[in-house]
Amino acid sequence: MGEARPMMGTEVSVYLWSDDPELGAAAVEEVFAEAARIENLMSTYMEDSEISLVNRLAAREPVVVGEELFDLIQRSLDISVLTLGAFDITYDSVGKYYDFRAHQRPDAETIEAERANIDYHFVQLDRPALTVRFSREGVRINLGGIAKGYVVERGIDLLRGQGIRHAIVTAGGDSRLLGDRRGRPWMVGIRDPRQDGEVAMSIPLVDEAISTSGDYERYFDEDGVRYHHIIEPSSGTPAGGVHSATVIGPDAVITDALSTSVFVMGVDRGLTMISTLPDYESIVIDADGQVFYSDGLVQPENAEGLTP
Numbered sequence: 498m499g500e501a502r503p504m505m506g507t508e509v510s511v512y513l514w515s516d517d518p519e520l521g522a523a524a525v526e527e528v529f530a531e532a533a534r535i536e537n538l539m540s541t542y543m544e545d546s547e548i549s550l551v552n553r554l555a556a557r558e559p560v561v562v563g564e565e566l567f568d569l570i571q572r573s574l575d576i577s578v579l580t581l582g583a584f585d586i587t588y589d590s591v592g593k594y595y596d597f598r599a600h601q602r603p604d605a606e607t608i609e610a611e612r613a614n615i616d617y618h619f620v621q622l623d624r625p626a627l628t629v630r631f632s633r634e635g636v637r638i639n640l641g642g643i644a645k646g647y648v649v650e651r652g653i654d655l656l657r658g659q660g661i662r663h664a665i666v667t668a669g670g671d672s673r674l675l676g677d678r679r680g681r682p683w684m685v686g687i688r689d690p691r692q693d694g695e696v697a698m699s700i701p702l703v704d705e706a707i708s709t710s711g712d713y714e715r716y717f718d719e720d721g722v723r724y725h726h727i728i729e730p731s732s733g734t735p736a737g738g739v740h741s742a743t744v745i746g747p748d749a750v751i752t753d754a755l756s757t758s759v760f761v762m763g764v765d766r767g768l769t770m771i772s773t774l775p776d777y778e779s780i781v782i783d784a785d786g787q788v789f790y791s792d793g794l795v796q797p798e799n800a801e802g803l804t805p
Contacts, residue, residue: 500525505536505645506715507669513656514663514679524659528652528666535651538566539644541589541637551629552589552637559628567627570620572750573643577617580758580770585730589639590614592728600717602724611635612733641726646708646753649673653749670709670756673749677703688713690740690782697782706749710756711741729761736761738784746777755779764789 498521499512511528515521538547551560562570573586590611594603603611614635621630640647645668652666653673664675665683674683682701689695690711700707712735716725729736742759744752755777759767764781771779771791779791 498522498525500529502529504529504532505540505648505668506542507645509648509668510666511652511656512665513661513675515661520659521661524656524661527655527659531651531655532648532668535644535648538563539569539640541593541639541641548638548640555629556631556634556636559623559626559630561626561628564627567622567624567629569640569643569647569750570629570638571622571624573640573754574617574620574622576643576751576754576758580755580762582617582730583761583766584642584754584758585615585617586638586640586642587615587617587619587636588728588730588733589637590635591733592639592726593637595724595726597715597717597724597726600719602719608733615730615733642710642757643750643754645669645671646673646706646749646751650706650749670711670714671706671749671753672708673706674702674704687743687780688741691786697788698780700745700780702745705745705747706752707743707745708749708752708756709741709743710760712739712760713741727757727760736763738763739767740782740784740786742767742782743780744771744777745779746774751777768792 501508501510509532511525540546547562547566554560576584591608619631619633619636621632648668649666649671650673653675656664656675662676663679666673682703684699685702685707686696686699689697690713712723712725716723725735727736739760742756744755746752759779764783768791771777778793781789
């Protein structure tokens with residue numbers, strides 16, 4: 498049984514097997530309720546969310562937050578260190594000026610002015626006090642590169658606690674698998690970044706997380722240039738050189754953040770970084786449609802290259 502609903506600016510879906518239909522239906526509802534709760538904490542589009550409170554006040558004073566938000570911000574900063582700043586939740590000082598539905602983007606002067614506010618070092622955490630402080634006026638944080646991974650990981654935790662043994666929870670480009678598909682692996686498709694509705698390749702997975710960041714998720718094209726939502730922190734502009742980056746591993750929070758990081762870092766730097774993490778693998782499709790794999794993956798026979 499399963500269901501999909503529009504949430505978190507994307508679609509969240511839950512599919513599971515249960516011998517007890519009532520228990521299964523209740524478990525599905527519990528996952529959606531958890532996703533809504535997390536969205537209410539972490540959405541910058543909600544004025545009364547905890548993260549919006551931080552963005553309003555943290556440049557003036559330390560803001561006390563719940564342990565859950567604090568921990569996710571801390572994990573984000575740890576990944577910023579790991580990726581040498583390729584993952585940076587302070588990108589939103591520029592990101593807030595993009596409206597992809599309205600085809601709006603910041604001009605060069607705005608990017609230049611706001612780029613100075615992008616640096617994860619400006620986010621100061623005090624664990625004993627559970628406070629967040631910004632050391633500079635104009636800094637904003639956005640957990641869009643990690644929160645959906647957190648939602649699917651939490652969803653699977655809840656299903657596991659209900660005794661469910663076979664399930665998949667997906668939010669946008671992030672999926673977390675519980676067990677196998679009743680004796681067979683789950684086949685998870687990686688989208689062809691330039692052919693709507695087409696799959697570039699399918700990956701057999703069991704009890705893993707998989708996240709894909711692509712330049713086709715939220716974007717608009719203008720004068721032959723694609724403006725998308727994955728901002729390169731060093732430039733304040735959409736990252737180039739890659740169409741999509743996929744990361745596979747045991748924790749959806751990490752795969753979510755790392756897929757964004759690999760996209761920003763590009764093929765060489767991104768796969769080099771992944772090679773230092775023994776539990777994680779990556780597949781990158783570059784701007785020419787070529788497919789690259791981290792060392793622990795074998796190229797599928799049907800994926801020698803894609804048409805850009």
